[in-house]
Every structure is written in structure tokens, then in C-alpha cells.
Amino acid sequence: MTPATLSGISQHPDRAMSLSTQQMTKSFGALCALDHVSLNVAAGSFHALLGENGAGKSTLVKCIMGFYAADAGAIILDGQRVAMDSPRQAQMRGIGMVYQHFTLVPCLTAAENLVIARPDAPGIIHWRTELRRLEAFMDRMPFRVSLNRHVADLSAGERQKLEILKLLYLDQRVLILDEPTSVMTPSEADEVLTLLGGMAQRGEITVLMISHKFREVKAFCDSFTVLRHGRVTGTGSARSATIDEMSHMMVGETRLRARAPRKSRPVAQPAPLPRLTLDAICADDQTGRRVVDNVTLDIYPGEIVGLAGVSGNGQSALVEILSGQRPLAGGRLLIGGKPFSPCRTDLDRYKVFGLPEEPMRNAVVPRMSVAENMAFRSFDKPPIMSRTGFISPSRMRAIAEQLIARYNVQTASADAAIETLSGGNVQRAILARELSGQVEVLIVANPCFGLDFASVAEIRAQIMDQRNRGAAVLLVSEDLDEVLDLSDRVGVMSAGKLAAVIPTSDTSRAQIGKQMGGAELKPDIRHPGDSHARVS
Amino acid sequence: MLNTRVIESVTIPLAALLVSGLVFSVFLLILGKSPATFASLVWTGGFSSWFSIQNALQRAAPLILTGLAFAIPARIGLTLLGAEGAVVIGGFSAAVVAIPLVTAGMPAAFVWLVMASAAMVVGAVWVGLAGWLKHHRGVNETISSLLLTYIAIAIVSFLIEGPFRDPGSANKPSTMPLGTDYRIGGMFDSSVHWGLAAGLVLAVALWVLMARTPFGFAARMTGGNLRAAQGQGLPVGRLLVACCAIAGACAGIVGFFEIAAIHGQANASLAAGYGFTGILVAFLARHNPLAVVPVAILFGALDAAGGLIQRRMEMPDATMLVLQGIIFVVLLISDTFHGRLPFGTSQRTGART
């Protein structure tokens, strides 16, 4: 049986279907991720969905794919209003998606992955016949992947191709691609997009591609839609719109928003010494791939250096090095010119503090109490530790209760397990722990991810406050607004490398956005082990 | 105010014990035995008289220590089964180190001190090795510690039958006997040896260590979230090895008392299976060093009643193994109810007490 006969429609000459959404709305708690979004993708077109992280692109396609039920709005497929209750159902209707995290099974070969994905995979697989059919299928396909290799051995780009091939093999006629080229080399990306574009043009498929990269959108797409903060901010022909226009729709004007007051730095008489220095540091992931590549950076007292970039370009690994969670593969860390290693003595000696990303995973022990979690920095020092070397739970609780009141942490009691708190309150508890004393160096990573507006404003104000008091702050964030809002200087990380760090006032949103999108930069290679699947 | 988690960690294991009792009763009924007789024999053999209480406490002593040997590493997130091996190799070291001292006629107290230290150090190193392998080589500690146990037993058997064999031990190869002057007697005119005191002191000391010192706090942090502990700059590797070494030392003391108070010489009887029962004790105590004590006494009493049950009910000595196995399985099933009980928990405590 060939995949073409899986669904009876394959003989249909015009295989491509149109896809649109009408007034799609979706909220997560207080956050409105999609606000009456209408999207129109014509049959046989190659449509780009643009937007920053958190603009709502992923939410939109996940609603289309049946992962989420939209609060309101409709999905129209080939002119028919359809209900999409599950990804399975979307697949049956011919809509397939390539996710940012891979759905291929690494221990299986490419051929095994394709065959087992078929709903009608036979009980006993005659590999010779299957392989012959797969080869025949591959011959019809615009690009091919070696069938007998294990997926674990394929490069990220090849895996991405295989993900796309899987959809075509399953006879999916609307392809949704979530930043498909972020793991490909530019030539691979060009090849794949050209061929998909050709298939769309011949009316075989319809493609909806989420992207950051204007170059690709300009070169391969027919039309585009831009989302910002859950709203459609523009749509049009990718051929006629300029990059500046698209960029403008994507990142918007520099809006006036309530921001933390920034004290200007007094001009230091002698040039100040850098507080934190990363000197040519490198790190590898478990499989030996280089994820942080020769990053050099000086951070001075009283400034915030922001690192922007698409998730998975080495920023997480960089923060892990500074948090002692990942060994250095090369280079050194200095504080005030002296060698620094992220052990407890040095953290205390140099007053280094941190707000790591994903607090539940990196910053708290979920089953320990709020009081205990708030004592992580101080349990081995007076006043919590007595002179005889014992911990006093009553003093620990008293200190925690003061901090809970001061930082307005909403909790049933200081003895409640911290896992019972909401995300904003967990982050406030961590702020209280890390920022209540004197801070000289502060490492911050995606501090506001998934939090409500009130918490976001409060956390940003706290970070700014530390800067104003003279701390050297490293801010790593996927939220470009946040980086531009808070930082004195900005750099972009891409493929483990750090581009030049320039004063925020000398750059613009559009310029940074272009850099993040790969303009003026070397190939953007993403490491799957390093990326966290996220709703944006 | 008691917090729900504390209530749960008392009621759920108690409920599990109760359910295990019911399951075991069904098991007995199927075999045509009377659960009531069983229960009354447990009472007679374990609690009813001063004699049986002494017997129970005597048997509880090693269980407290092996229970601690499982509970302490468990707090830092390790499932360590090395206690049995540390008992054997620690006991053997104690017996061997005593030979020249006894021959030289050193005072008993000094000999005991040296023996106990030897047992603790060797046990600590032996089990600490599993922790070291875990941190530095990524070897799964459950399997490595169990393998170390088998290796310890084989090596000790080899040494007892070879270089250290007392020519006088014809039937059962053993090391040189200590002699009555060097045997540790019972505490305060009882037949319960001082191992119980050691167990009680260590249980309290380790509770203080885990609950009230920076070391214990850091260990609990590491056990609860390794990445957060690293983020706070804690020396995670050293903490892991230290917890394993503490476990090994606890088990080593068991070996010391087996030699100095019970057997008087090292032989195959050292591998008496305290390690496995200790695991169960620690699980029931939810890895709390203080709770280990009553649980160990309960199992000591069950063990003490074992002989009586064997004779009166004509049941094999493995009956207790079956009961322990049932308790263990039911207890693990009960884990799924943690954090899922409604506020009814407090009513249930009320009903039981």
C-alpha cells in the first residue's frame, strides 16, 4: 500500500486546501494569548506567521492542531467550518505540524519512524517491500533522508527534513511548520524551502510557516501575517512588503510603558574595572556538541547587560555555567579580576546572586517549605545557624515571615511546601531570598516567563533597583522588550556565539530583531538538547 | 497546628500496615491457619513478657542501624542497598583487628573502641565507594551497592576460609574467637546488648544532623532538587559521598556488635539479612531517623515471635519474609495516595487514636 492511497482523496487534482481562522480567542488565566485573531491561508500558498516570542504564534497553531480548545472563534478548512478536538483529528483531516521539539523517536531508524507513524502499520513488517515503497516515495519527494540511519545519528537539519517528509508520507496536505529552519544550515534551509514552495505552487500542499527570519519570508513566502501580543498587527504580500515594514509590525513602536526608573550612572573618574568577566568561556552538551562557544563579556558595576536571542542558542548553557550546573569546557570566570568558581564560598565572598529560569527546576526544592526555600542562602550562617553550628527553625521561620511580608508573598504559611504557591509568588519568594541583602553580581534568566503583569512589573523594578544600587547584572531573556527595557548594553547570542555588545541607546529594536533573525550573522544552529519547548 | 504532610506521613504508613495485616490474614486463611492465633503469638513472642520484650529489643538493634543506613542516603536521593555488605565486611574487620590486641592482652574497652572504629571506617569506605561511583562515574548506586554487597560477602568468605581461619573451627569456618573477657554483655542486667543503645543514640544524632545542621539541610536540598542545590553552590559530590559513608558506618557498627556481642568471631552468620529488613524499616519510617526506632522495634518483635510461630503454627521461618514482602508492596502502593488525600486525613487519625 502506498501512502497516497491512505486517504481516498489523493486522486483529487487540487490537493491543497485552504485554511483560515476567524476571530480566534484564547486566554490562559489572566493572560490573553490570542485576541480575535483572523488568519487566511489560501490553498496552495506559502504563508508566513511572524511575531516575537510570546506574540501568540504557537498558541494559534496549537489551537488549529487541536492541542488547545480556543475560547472563541472558528477554524475553516477548505471552506468548511471544522471542529478540532485532538491532534489525531487534525491529522485525519490532513493537517500536519512540525514542532520545535522533535516528535521523531531517536532510537528508531528513519524508515522505522515513517512506518510506525502510519495508522495502518502492518503487524509484521516486510522491510524489503516497505523499503522499496519508501524509496519510491522518497524518489517522488523533493528532498531525501537516508532511510537506514538512526534518527539519533541524523543532524538537526536532517531530522527536520525527516519531520517534514513524515507529514508528506502521511499525506498531510496542510503543513504547519514551527520555525523549521532554525536548526538548519542556510543552504539546507534554502533547499527545503525552495522545494516546499515548489510543491505549494503546484497546488499539492499548503504551507503555514512560523518564522523569525525576514530573509526567508521575503525569499520563499507568498503572504504573511504578523502577530504581536496576541493580536494581528499586519498582513500582506511577502513579495511587496519590505523588511522594515514587517519588522515594524512585529516589534512595534518604542512604546511608553511604566518602567523602572533608571538612575544615570555617575561618570566614573578613573575608568571603572569590570565586576564580572567571562573570559573566552566554552561549554559542551552531553553529546559533546559545543553549546557556548568562546564567549567573552565584561559587566561593570551599576549596569545591566542584556543578552537577547532565540531560545536554544546557548543562553541557557551560559547561565548554567554561572550557576555551577554545567562544567566549563574552556575559558575562565573572573570577579573583580580574581578567579571565580560558582561554589558557595565564592558566591558568598563576591556576593553573587541569581534568578534562574524555570524556578521550579532551578531555584527551589518544591517539597521543602517556603521558609526553608527562603533560607537557601543563609542556612549555614548566623543568625539562622547558631554559634554551636545548629540551625534554629524558629529563627528561620521568623526571618522568612519578615521577608514574606516585605515581598508580599502569598502563602498559607511559612511552613507550606513551596510547590503549593503560584508562579508569581514562587518568583517573589526567590527575589526575597536573593535580593534582600547586598548584591554585587546578579545573574538573571527569563525572570518573568509565564507571570502576570503585576508580578512582571515588580520583578523588573527589583532588577533595576539592584542596578541602581551598583550591582553588575547579566540579564538573559527571550523577551526582546524586556532586554531593551532594562539593559544598558545589549548583545545577541546565536549558535553559542555572542555578537558585539553595544549600548542600548545605539541600537534599535528593528536592528536587534534582524540580528536575532539571523541577519548579518553566521548560520544559526540550534541544539535540540538545549531548547525548551515553550508556548509563545 | 500539624501540617497535612506530617499527618499523611503517619496515617498512610499506618494504613498500609493495617491493609498488609488484612492481606496477610487472607493468606493465612487460605492456608487454613488462624490469623487470630498468629496475632496472639506475635503479642506473646514480642511484647507480653520482659523476656519477649528483651528478645524484641535485641533483634531491633541491628534493624535500627540498617534502617538508618538506608534512610540517610535516601534523604539525599539515593537508593542504597549496601548495608548488608557493610555489616559483613565491617564485622569481619572488627574481628580481624581484634586478634592481635586480644593476643597482646589489651584492656577490653580499648579493644572494643578499636574494633568499632575499624568496623565503622571499613563500612563507610565500602558504601562510600558506591556514592563516589555515582557522582564521579555516573554508576547507578542501587546496582553498584548491591554488587558491592555480594563482593563483600564473597571476599569475606574467602578470607575466613583461607588466611584468617581459626584452625579450631572445624565445621563452620570462623576467625579466632574473642574469648569471654572481650564479649560485650547486656545492658543493665538485661540480655539486650549495647547495640540498642548505639542504635538509639545514632538515631537521635542523625535526626539532629539531618534536621538541625547545615549539613543535613544541604543534603535535603540536594535530594529534593539537585539543580537548585548546584545553583546555590553546594558541594553536591561531597555531600553524596558523605551520606553514603554515614550509611556504611551505621551498618559497620551492626557488624561490630554481631562480633563483639553475639558471635564472638566472624563467620557466615554475619550475613543475616538485616540489610533487606532495614530497607523496609526505613521506607515505613519515611526515612525519618527518629521514626526508624519504633518501626525497627515492631519488626524486632515480629522477628522475636518468629520462632514461636514456627513451632506453634507449624509454619516455616520464611513466614516473616512473606509478611515483610506483603508490607513492602502494600506500602509502595500507598505512596500513590500522598498528597491526594482530602482533609479526611485528620478524621482518620482521630478514628485510630
Add this chain to the structure above:
Amino acid sequence: MTQAEPLASMMIVFYAMIGGAIRVSTPFLFVALGECLTEKSGRINLGLEGNLILGAMTGYAVSYNTGSAWMGVLAAGGVGVVLGVAHGWICKLPKVNDIAVGLAFMGLGTGLAFFFGKPYIQPSAPRLGSVPLGGWSNNPQVQQALQINPLFFIGIMLAVFLWWMLRNTRWGLVIRVTGDSAASARAMGVNVDMVRLLATAAGGCLAGIGGAFLSLSYPGSWNEGLSSGQGLMAVALVIFARWNPLRCVLAALLFGAAGALGPSLQSIGVSFGYHFFNAAPYILTLVIMIASARSRSAAIEAPRELSIIK
């Protein structure tokens, strides 16, 4: 003393080693194949030691009562299935740790075996027959060394079958998908818990049969010291074999040879260090674990859902 004598005794040790390796390896092979199947589905069962001992006892008892050793093997497999299903069912409950459940079943299986096995320590049950492969030699010691149990051949065939099944059938692929990525499996509509339960049950069955070999072939009697950690070493063996059933055969033979070292030296009168040689398989296992723990190839081939390697 003639010159031929040391050579002859060397040859006897050699054949004793081969025969011994095959005999000792057979239970390893069954437990390892069972564990391999279970681990391929992403679940670890440390309780196979319990299956092994209970299987040994059940096999012996049934063989004694029915007079048929093969009925014993069947019954041992059946008991293994029961323990496996119980393990699989408990592990699918939330918040339950599969390693601890394995320990509990190790204890329960051992306890039940000792409890019901008491009456069977003395009587002699019919054993499994052997295939004589030493007919070419007229040395009786060689002939005796090469008495091979049919279960060994069944084990080899099973290994080949499992290897084939894991790559050539829908079921095999589903098991591997489940072990590699539960999320992908669920996305394909696979019932992950059910796959793991079945894989654990089948694994338990094989471990039970391995136990029957212990009591019905070699050493060939039921007593309480019959198994000493084979069930557990099989877990390490599977890691060493990198989850490949064919490599499990080789690994089992290697372990068998290590285990046969002491007895075969004893067969020519070298009894020094018998207990020391008994430690050989454990030391070998530990060394192998240390060598393979951070190996990149093991990391690539490991089922990614396995709790023990996370």
C-alpha cells in the same frame, strides 16, 4: 608424571569452562532477555531476582508433583507472569518509584519461594533432560561437561526472535517507541501503561523460566541459596549488552564463564580461592558498569524513558 598430563587437565578445564559457561549463563540469558524486553519499553524491573527464585521453587515443586519437568518450566513462567503483571500494575500508579517496587518484589518473591519451598528441599524431582554434545570425545569428563540443556537453545532462539521482533513487527516498534519517548507514543495513540505492563509481564515470565532452569537443570535442586543475585546482575548485563538481545547472549556467556571459573578449577582439584572466584561475576559486573556508565554509545542506545539512566 608424563608431559601430557598438564595439557590434558588444561583441556578439561577448558571444556569444563565452556560447558560451565553455558550452564551458568542460561538463567542469566533468560533473565537478561526478560529485563531487556521490559527495559525496551521504558520500565525497569529490579524484582526479577524474586521471579527467578519463585520460578525455581515453583518449577521444582510442579515437576515433583506432576512428574514432568517441562510442566515445571511452564508453571515457573506462569508465576513469573503474575509477578510481572503485579509489578507493571503498581508502577503505573502515580508517585510510585519503579526501583523501590522492584526491591519489594525481590523480597516478596524470595519470601514466597522460601515459604512454599520448605517441603521440596529434600525430595528429588524429575529434571530436564540434556542434549549430549560431547559424544565425539571418549573422555567422560569432556562428555559430562558438554551436556547441554535444551533451554539454552530455546534461550538462543528466543534472543534471535526478540531481536527480529523488535525491528520487524509493529509490536516491536511500538515497544521501542514507548521506551524511547512516551510522549511520541501517546501522540500515536499507544497506551503506554499497557505496553509497559505487557512487557513487564513477558519479562517476568522469562525470568521465571530462568529460575526453573536453576532448580531443574543446573545446579538442579531446590534450596534457599540457589540464586545469589543473578536477577540483579542481569540488569547490569542488559546495560552492558546495550539493550540488544543478541548481545545479551554474548554478555550472558561472558558472565557464565566468569561464574564457571571457580567450579571448573575445582574440577581439577584447584580449590584455593573458591570463594574468591565466586566474586568474579560481581566484580566483572561492577567493572562493566563503571566502564559503560558514561559511554557515549550506551547513552545513545539506551531507551530514553528509563529511570535508571536519567
